[in-house]
Amino acid sequence: MTQATAAAPIAYTSGQKILHWAVVVLIAAQWLIFDSMGRPFHASMDAGAPVWSTIPVIHLGIGVAVLALALARLGLRARHGAPEAPDDEPELFRTASKWAHRAMYALLLLMPLSGLVAWFGLVGSVAEAHEIMMNLLLALIAAHVAAVLVHQFVWKTDLLQRMK
Numbered sequence: 001m002t003q004a005t006a007a008a009p010i011a012y013t014s015g016q017k018i019l020h021w022a023v024v025v026l027i028a029a030q031w032l033i034f035d036s037m038g039r040p041f042h043a044s045m046d047a048g049a050p051v052w053s054t055i056p057v058i059h060l061g062i063g064v065a066v067l068a069l070a071l072a073r074l075g076l077r078a079r080h081g082a083p084e085a086p087d088d089e090p091e092l093f094r095t096a097s098k099w100a101h102r103a104m105y106a107l108l109l110l111m112p113l114s115g116l117v118a119w120f121g122l123v124g125s126v127a128e129a130h131e132i133m134m135n136l137l138l139a140l141i142a143a144h145v146a147a148v149l150v151h152q153f154v155w156k157t158d159l160l161q162r163m164k
Contacts, residue, residue: 008084011162016080019073020163023108026066031138034059045122060119067112074105086157097147100140107137 012020037059043051050056085094111133118127151159 009081010083012083013076013080016073016076016082017163019069019076023066023069023073026062026069027137027141030059030062030066031134034062041119041127044119045124048122050119050122056119060115063112063115066108070105070108070112073108083162086151086155086159088155088157089151093147100143100147104137104140104144107133107140111137 034055036055040051040053040056085097089097111130114126114130114133117123118130148160151157
């Protein structure tokens with residue numbers, strides 16, 4: 001007996017939208033305001049223990065919030081699904097989109113975890129990996145935004161409406 005698959009939703013749920021935009025705001029704040037973890041991390045490495053100040057407290061707090069929200073997003077996605085790519089989207093872009101989303105979710109989980117390991121374990125190589133992952137995430141975000149703009153203004157698929 002085969003189980004019928006439910007049709008993909010045409011838009012994201014309000015919970016998915018809220019979590020998406022909350023992560024956007026937190027990542028932007030982390031990158032624009034609280035990205036100066038280098039000095040506190042090096043001071044901690046020199047001291048042999050975490051050296052606390054406002055920047056590490058906020059940076060770690062945002063990181064943990066991103067981790068929690070990413071897990072919640074994955075839970076909602078598993079429960080409610082995600083809209084299919086527009087019919088007019090070329091197959092190459094459809095495949096690239098799936099892999100880019102997987103990579104973004106992986107980074108949204110791995111970055112906070114690596115940051116916690118680097119900070120509390122004072123592991124320089126993990127801190128370097130954390131920084132590389134941030135650059136990869138920023139590149140994926142730029143590609144994501146560019147893809148949305150192509151959908152909206154070139155292909156005119158109204159993709160943006162699904163996340164408003």
